Amino acid sequence: MTSTQETLQADDGYAREARAAVEHFVAELQAGIDHRDAEIYNRHFAADVLWGTPFGQFVEGYERLHPIHRQLQAEGAGGPSRYEIVRVLAPAADVALGLVRRVGLDRDADPGFDEMALYVLIRRNGEWWLAAGQNTPVREK
DSSP states (O other): OOOOOOOOOOOHHHHHHHHHHHHHHHHHHHHHHHTTOHHHHTTTEEEEEEEEOTTSOEEESHHHHHHHHHHHHHHTTTOSEEEEEEEEEEEETTEEEEEEEEEEEOTTSOEEEEEEEEEEEEEETTEEEEEEEEEEEEOOO
């Protein structure tokens, strides 16, 4: 039986650009978490970003999301964590899909919780912006 499923990964050039975009974005997230700074964390969230929280809620727009992240950062919510890129897909020029794991660390830098996120980045005027993100906690069986 022959598969009729389309492969979406674009050419190698787009794939390298998408990987670099996700790496840069994740580095900003990491710096924002490390410094408890929502300005750094949200630096490349688009004005009309769509955000799915790990608690099943939906937030639309930077103006609504940024104050939430600012408050969470001020409260130290979630504790320290480490971001790890799992996979990047470039389905088209100027589009990057990043599957990213966030591993929570306790005071001794041991893994605490896991969370998986799917980030959709779009390049506009030479800059990459987060168009959408969905966070899902990973539960142990």
